[in-house]
Amino acid sequence: MxxxxxxxxxxxxxxxxxxxxxxxxxxxxxxxxxxxxxxxxxxxxATRCHTSELRASVGRMDPGAGQRNLPVVLTNVSSRSCTLHGHPGAAFVDASGRRLGPDPERTPDAPATVTLAPGETAWAGLRYASPEVSGARAATPAALLVTPPDERESLRVRWTADEVPAGGNAASVYLTALAAGSGP
The missing domain is CATH 1.20.5 (Single alpha-helices involved in coiled-coils or other helix-helix interfaces)
Incomplete structure (x- = not known):
């Protein structure tokens, strides 16, 4: 016991x-x-920016030696600060939403975290060879779909620039990592 x-x-x-x-x-x-x-x-x-807190736009084209360079700009339209880190996603689409050509390739630059207060912007450089110079098959998109880093939802931006490469060996389009500001 x-x-x-x-x-x-x-x-x-x-x-x-x-x-x-x-x-x-x-x-x-x-x-x-x-x-x-x-x-x-x-x-x-500040936590990660979500698609619903951003507005996308495409800045003025800066042509040079057969190249087309445009800033893809994301603006914080929310009432809080948030961060972006990395490369956005992008795709050219026609009026019915069908993709035109390959998605832009990410450049190898090292991404930095960008903190956006309400109203502030970050940009990524979109670059491609002019189809008339490169010989790539060309198309005129209706819009550019822009997807913020780590998000699944895209923002639709009406495309007002000229033709883009849509096929062939010279159809490469490049997109840089995001940086603070609205472009170069």
Missing amino acids: AKTSQSLRRAALLASAVAVLGSLTACDTAHRTETASRQLSATGG
């Missing part, structure tokens, strides 16, 4: 120790969460 009583005491002590450790872990986790929250509040708490 003494052995059973001793086993019960050990089990009770073990259960108490587990309960105390569990509450200490919960307190530590709560403290870490509260500290992280305070740090985010102190720095403005």
Whole structure:
């Protein structure tokens, strides 16, 4: 009987120790969460920009030596600061939404995180060889679909520039990583 009583005491002590450790872990986790929250509040708490918080536009074309260069601009239209990191996605489409040519290739430049306060902009450079110079099959898009980094939803921008490469060996289109501002 003494052995059973001793086993019960050990089990009770073990259960108490587990309960105390569990509450200490919960307190530590709560403290870490509260500290992280305070740090985010102190720095403005900027988190990733979502498609619904942005507006896309295409800036003025800067032609040069058979090249077409255009800034693709994302503007923060929300009431909070948010961040963008990396390359946006892009695709030329016709009036029915069918893709024209290959999606732009990402340039190998190292992306930086851009923090956008409400109303601020970031841009990526869209570059391609003029189809009349390169010999690529050409098409005139109705729009450019722009997808912010880490998002699935696209923003549709009416295309007002000239033809773009839509096929053939010289149909490469390039897109740089996002940088602060509205273009070069």
